[in-house]
Amino acid sequence: MESRTYGYARVSTKEQNLDRQMIVLQAQGIDERNIVIDKESGKDLDRKGYQSLKNTMLRRGDTLIVKSLDRLSRNKCDIKKELEYFKENGIRLKVIDLPTTMIDFADGQEWVLEMVNNILIEVLGTIAEQERASIKQRQAEGIAAAKAKGVELGRPKAQKPDNWEEIIGQWKAGEITARKAMELTGTTRCTFYKLAKE
Numbered sequence: 001m002e003s004r005t006y007g008y009a010r011v012s013t014k015e016q017n018l019d020r021q022m023i024v025l026q027a028q029g030i031d032e033r034n035i036v037i038d039k040e041s042g043k044d045l046d047r048k049g050y051q052s053l054k055n056t057m058l059r060r061g062d063t064l065i066v067k068s069l070d071r072l073s074r075n076k077c078d079i080k081k082e083l084e085y086f087k088e089n090g091i092r093l094k095v096i097d098l099p100t101t102m103i104d105f106a107d108g109q110e111w112v113l114e115m116v117n118n119i120l121i122e123v124l125g126t127i128a129e130q131e132r133a134s135i136k137q138r139q140a141e142g143i144a145a146a147k148a149k150g151v152e153l154g155r156p157k158a159q160k161p162d163n164w165e166e167i168i169g170q171w172k173a174g175e176i177t178a179r180k181a182m183e184l185t186g187t188t189r190c191t192f193y194k195l196a197k198e
Contacts, residue, residue: 003059003061003062003063004034004059004062004063005028005029005030005034005062005063005064005065006030006034006035006036006053006057006058006062006063006064006065007025007026007028007030007034007035007036007064007065007066008035008036008037008038008049008050008053008064008065008066008071008072009021009022009025009035009036009037009038009066009067009071010037010038010039010040010042010047010049010050010071010072011038011039012039012040012041012042013039014039016039018037018039020067021067021071022035024067024096025065025067025096028065028094028096030065036049036050036052036053036057037049038050041074042070042071042072042073042074042075043073043074043075044073044075044078045072045073045078045082050072054085058089058091059091060089060090060091061090061091062091062092063091063092063093063094064086064091064092064093064094065093065094065095065096066093066094066095066096067095067096067097068095068096068097068098069095069097069098083117083120087117093117098120100116101116101117101120158187158191158194158195160195161185161186161187163184163185164185164195167181167184167185168181168185168195168196171196178192
């Protein structure tokens with residue numbers, strides 16, 4: 001079966017224009033029928049056009065061309081996963097904004113392409129890890145700053161009902177059951193025992 005070349009173009013909203021991406025993809029000799037487009041956010045890979053392209057159109061030996069890596073996704077982890085998927089499934093990815101991916105190598109030089117792909121995967125994986133670490137650090141700093149200001153974090157503490165002391169006294173004295181005490185104080189089983197423990 002002959003290999004095919006597909007293009008993928010994406011903008012984040014329906015109002016944005018795809019013309020620039022279409023022009024550069026067609027300049028690569030891709031037939032307009034083979035250019036798949038999405039007008040959806042790049043926050044994840046759950047996009048109708050992209051999923052259809054990946055799962056029903058692309059075959060081993062095919063080439064996929066995009067204008068830039070962020071057209072695939074804005075999430076570095078997702079891009080890394082996609083690059084690994086393409087590599088495992090024998091699909092060549094060319095990124096117009098990354099000229100090294102665009103070079104066609106002579107037979108026997110595929111190792112150069114392999115090296116470029118491996119470097120890309122490695123770099124993206126490292127960037128994604130650093131982003132996750134800095135998000136965690138920012139969260140930790142935010143929590144520390146909030147605590148320093150005396151902001152209560154987590155679930156708000158359960159408030160004791162107005163009749164709590166009276167009812168808990170009756171319960172402890174064995175005058176009423178726990179179920180009755182919960183009913184009279186309007187508390188759930190969990191809240192009742194939590195407050196009783198304090």
